[in-house]
Amino acid sequence: ALLRVGTRETVGLPYDQLRGIAERADLLINISGMLTDEALVSPIPTRVYLDIDPAFNQLWHAVQGIDMRFGAHTHFVTIGQAIGDPDCPVPTCGLTWLKTVQPVVLAHWPLAQAVTHDGLTTIANWRGYGAIDHQGVRYGQKAHSLRPFASLPTLTDEKFILALAIHSGETKDLAWLASNGWRLLDPARVAHTPSSYQQFIQGSKAEFGLAKSGYVASRCGWFSDRSL
Numbered sequence: 001a002l003l004r005v006g007t008r009e010t011v012g013l014p015y016d017q018l019r020g021i022a023e024r025a026d027l028l029i030n031i032s033g034m035l036t037d038e039a040l041v042s043p044i045p046t047r048v049y050l051d052i053d054p055a056f057n058q059l060w061h062a063v064q065g066i067d068m069r070f071g072a073h074t075h076f077v078t079i080g081q082a083i084g085d086p087d088c089p090v091p092t093c094g095l096t097w098l099k100t101v102q103p104v105v106l107a108h109w110p111l112a113q114a115v116t117h118d119g120l121t122t123i124a125n126w127r128g129y130g131a132i133d134h135q136g137v138r139y140g141q142k143a144h145s146l147r148p149f150a151s152l153p154t155l156t157d158e159k160f161i162l163a164l165a166i167h168s169g170e171t172k173d174l175a176w177l178a179s180n181g182w183r184l185l186d187p188a189r190v191a192h193t194p195s196s197y198q199q200f201i202q203g204s205k206a207e208f209g210l211a212k213s214g215y216v217a218s219r220c221g222w223f224s225d226r227s228l
Helices: 015-024 056-062 142-149 171-179 194-202 213-218
Strands: 027-031 046-051 075-078 097-099 117-125 132-134 137-139 160-165 183-185 204-207
Touching: 056 132, 056 213, 117 194, 137 213, 142 213, 171 183, 194 204
Parallel strands: 027 046, 046 075, 075 097, 117 160, 117 204, 160 183
Antiparallel strands: 132 137
């Protein structure tokens, strides 16, 4: 079911049926704490907070004082393989983080038979949200990671094709992307559904893997499920 935020309006199972399921459930896996409805969360005895945006979820809570709803959960799991390690500066927020890898079911990703995008591709938001500054370190976005690679397409005959969600007002960045030979596609057109997302990846010659600068700066151990 899909639950409209702040309401009892659903698509799929009706709300009362969801409440009945919650009252019988043993385990809730709450992705980044996005399910906040108390009637659906609190009856379940084991409530797992699954962190899929490591470093940012912890920094928003510890540095920016944003309630990331950790308190509503009993266990904490992260895809950041280094969260809590001595070399990782990300605050643990006083929690013990269990580590898990991103789930990739290879049976759903058969070998592609042909290349339809003759180049190195990725799918990304230029800026998903704002950067975080903490103790002299900036934890930024894809924009901050890609800029040092600006001239890359000029150094090889390979094509670089970005399915990039970037605002039309980013005129300076759009201009230098174009002048350096980056080819931009609209992700809302080529990767707007699960099937089209998969087809875009499978039809690409190769993946141009690039982590958000926040993942790099935090040394949190994040790795892209798309790259996998």
